[in-house]
Amino acid sequence: MAHAYVPGLKVAPHTTVRKVRQLPIKGEILKNVGEKVLAADEVAKTHLPGNIIPTNIANKLNIEPADIKDFMKKEKGDPIKKGEIIAETNGIFGLFKSVVNAPIDGTLDSFSHITGQAILRENPIPVAVNAYINGVVDEIIADEGVVVKTQAAFIQGIFGIGGERRGELKIVTSAQDIPIEEEIIDENCKDKIIVGGSFLTYSAFKEAIKIGVKGIVVGGFNYNDIKKIIGYDIGVAITGQEDIKTTLILTEGFGKIHMARQTFELLKKHEGDVASINGATQIRAGVIRPEVIIPIKTDQKEDSEKKEIIGMDIGTEVRIIRAPYFGIIGNVTELPHKLQKLESGSLARVAKIKIGETQKEVLLPRANLEMIENK
C-alpha cells in the first residue's frame, strides 16, 4: 500500500540542531572545532572597507591634476586623522599656503593625476556573527563562519515574521486554547519569549512590541493584522527581514486555532529556559520554516536521527489543516486507495481519521492532513 507523503512540521523534544553562522564577506574565525559557545558569543568577525569620500585636491589647491603628487602630504595607504593636512601648496615665500584638511578619520586610498581627485576611505566597519544558539562548534567554514551544533528541543512553526531573537520562555496562557489578550502582556514579559495558546490579538502584539517582548510563539494571528504591523501585504511568504523588534511565530496558521497540545506541552516544559527563535519563513520550493530552538543539557543520544522518514500510515497522528476541521488532531484509521467524492463534488484520495476525544470518524482528503513529527 502506498504511503501518503504529506508535509509535517517538526515538534521534537530532543534532536540535534546544526546552524550555519556565516559572515557577509570573508574574515576571521574566532572559535575552534569542539569549542563550547554561548548564543551571544561572537564566532567570526571581519572588517568591511569603510565608506569612500572623494575629494578634489587639484580644484581645492588650484593646481594642475598632473602635479597632484608634488603637493600631497600623504602617501597612498597612509592613515589620516580628521582635520590633518593631507595636501598643501608651497605658497609664496612660505606664506599664503593653500591646504586641504582630511574631512574624516581613515586612510588615503588613492589619488589621480588625471582627475586631481583623492579617494579617502573611512575606517573599516567591524562586523561579527554570533553563535545564535548555545552549543559546540562542529565545523569551520574556512574564512567565512562556523557550524554550531547543539542538542535541543526543536519546534517548527508554520509562519513567522521578524528575525533571530533570544530570550527566556514564559508561558502566558493556562492552556493551548486560550488567546493572548492585551491585558496578559505586562512588564514581566519584557525581554522574554512569550508563549500563548490559540490566538494573538492585534492590540496584544502592539503592546508586546511596546514593552520590549523579544518574541511571541502562538497558535494563530489574523492575516489582516500582519499588514498593520509591518506596513505592507505579504504577497508570497518570504519573511524574516521585517523591521520589528518582536519576532512572531505562528505554530498553526491564520485565525483562531488552538496550538497543538504537543507543541504547547513541550514549550511549557521548558518554561524559564532560554530559547533562540527565528521568524524567517520561505514557503516555496526550498522551504524555510520559522523555528524555536531550546538547547538542552543531556548526555542522552537523541532518537530522531535513527528514525526513518516514512509517510502517513495507519495510526499516524495527524493535524487537520483545512476547514471544516481546521486545527483538530486525530489518528489515521484507514487509507482507502480508491478516489472518494468530497462535499465540494471533487474526487480525492482520502483518509479515515478518528478525531481527538470525540472518537468520531470522518473521511478527509489526505492533502488536508499534516503529520505531527514528535519523535
Add this chain to the structure above:
Amino acid sequence: MEKKEIRSILATDCGSTTTKAILIEKREGIYRLITRGEAPTTVEAPFEDVTRGVLNSVKEVEELRERQLLDGDKIITPQSGDKGVDIYISTSSAGGGLQMMVAGLVKAMSAESAERAALGAGAIVMDIIAANDGRLLHEKISRIRHLRPDMILLSGGTDQGNIKTVVEISELIKAANPQPRLGMNYKLPVIYAGNKKASGEIEKNLDKVSALTVVPNLRPTLERENLGPARDKIHDLFMEHVMAQAPGYKKLMAMTDAPIMPTPGAVGHIMQVIARNEKITVVGVDIGGATTDIFSVFRDLETKEPVFNRTVSANLGMSYSISNVLAEATLPNIQRWVPFEIDEVDLRNRIGNKMIRPTTIPQSLEELKLEQAIAREALRLSFKQHKSFAVGLKGVQKERTISDAFEQTSSGVTLVNMMDLDLMVGSGGVLSHAPKRHQAAKMMIDAFLPEGVTQIAVDSIFMMPHLGVLASVNEHAATEVFNKDCLIRLGTCIAPVGKSKPGKDYVKVELDLPDGTKFKKTLKYGELLLIEVSYTAIPAVITPASRKIDAGSGFGEVVNTKVYGGNVGIIIDARGRRPFLIPTDPKERVEKLQEWSKAIKEFDEN
C-alpha cells in the same frame, strides 16, 4: 528505441503543489490514457525531494492499474511482461514563482527602471539595491544572501555615462556569491542591462559566480527607457532555468528517458498544435499553484500570419502565490466573485492559510466557491499580463520617454483580439479538476470575457504537460491521446459587446438544434442562458437588439455562423462587455451571482 516498439508510457508533471502521473498504453494499435494518479509535490520537509512525490503518484497509478510499475524506488523500464513501462518522461514547474532582486545606480532612476522590467515579467521584487540606498555594504550582502533570489537584474548608467559605480555593484554581488535557493545544480542567473561600456568589466566580475546574460541597456539615455529586452530575458530564463528546478531535481533527471521539459514549454507545444491543426486562433491557460501560464495564437496585425505567444505569470497561482493574487487583485475584486457574504477577516485568513499550507484542497462547497472566485482573478490578471507581452513577431518595442516612464503600461500593440478568438482552452488543477465542467466554463468566461462567438474546451484530467513532453519523444502517441482523451469540448460562448440597460432587449439568438427543433430567444441585458446540446455544428443567427451592440460582425449587424455544443452546451452571455459590470452592493451582488450560477447549472445545489 524505435517508436513502434513503445507499448507503454509513464509521464509525470511535477507542479509546485501537486505531482500528476499518467499511464498511456497501446491497445489494439491505439495509444490511450489508461489511468492517472496524483500526490502532493514533496519539496517540503521532511522529504525535500521531488522524486518522493513522483514515486507516490506513480504508486497510485500502480494501485489503480493493478500492475507493477515500481521496483522499490525505481520505475521499471523498459516494460517486461506485465511489469514496468517502456519510457518514463516528465515535465516540471516545481520550482514555483519568481522572486528577484534588482540593482541599479540610483534608486529613483535605473533601479526603478529595473524594478519595472522585473514586475513586467511577473516577478516579485524582493529588494532593490542601489548605490545610494543608504545601507552599508555588508547589509546589502547579507540581504542578497538571506533572500536567496531566483535571479538578479543589474542595471545602471546610461550608455554614455561612467562605468565605475555599476562595476562596484557587480563587485558587491560577487562578494555575496549568491547561491540559488534550490541547490547547486545550476548557477544563479544574473542579467546585466546597464551601461554597455561596462559589460566587459561586469563579465570579469560575475561570469564565474553566476550565469550572466548581457542585454541592451534598459536606460540607454536619461530620458529613454527600453525595458523590453530585459523583461523578455527574465521571462525566458525563468521558464527555461528556474521554474523546473526543485530539491531532488537532479535525481529526477537521472530517472527520465528524455530531458525534463518546463511545464509551460510542454503545454505551449500542445496549444500550437491545436491552432495549427484546426487553423484557428487560440487562447490557452494553465493555472497552477505558483504560476499561471497563458498561451495564444493570433494573427499578426500586418502579415496575418499566426503568431504564438506564451507568458508565465510567475507569481499568480492558486497555492504558493494565492496571497499575491489577493495583493495584486485587491480584496474587492476577489469578493465580487464570491456568491455569499463573507467576513473580510475570515476571507483573508483563509487565503493566508492556503498560502502557508499550499497542498490542501477545498473539502466543502463553500471553500470550493472561494477558490474559484480567487481563480477568476488569477486568470484575469495573468491574461492582462499576457496581452501586454503579445505584441507580434518582432515585438514592437516602443521606447518610452521619461514623461511616461512611471506608467506601468507596456510597450507595443497587443495582438490579442477577443472578437477574433475562436477557442479558449483551460488546463491546470482548478479548471481540469473542477467537480463540474460548467464551473470551468464559467470561470474562463468570467475571467477572459470572450467576445462574439468563442468555443471553450478544457484539458480533461490535466494532462497537457505530459502530452507536450511526449510529443517531443513520440508525436504520434501524443496526438492520439490528445484527440481521444485529453481535449474536452465544453461548448460555445456567445457574448455580444456593448452597453445597454437592465431589462432591455440585448440579443436574439436562433439555433437549428440537432433534434430538428428551432431555438429562438431574445435575452435581456444582464441575463445568462445555457442551452444543453452536445458537440455538433449548429447553424446560428445572432441578432443584436440595437446598433450599440456587436455580436461579432460589427455593431448592429446580424451574425450568421455555426456554433458548437459540448459537455456543457451553448452559453449565451448577455451580461455585456466593455464594460462588464457586477453589482457593487453586496446583497445585490450575491443575488446576481447566484442567478447567473443557477442559469448555467454551475453547482449541483442549483
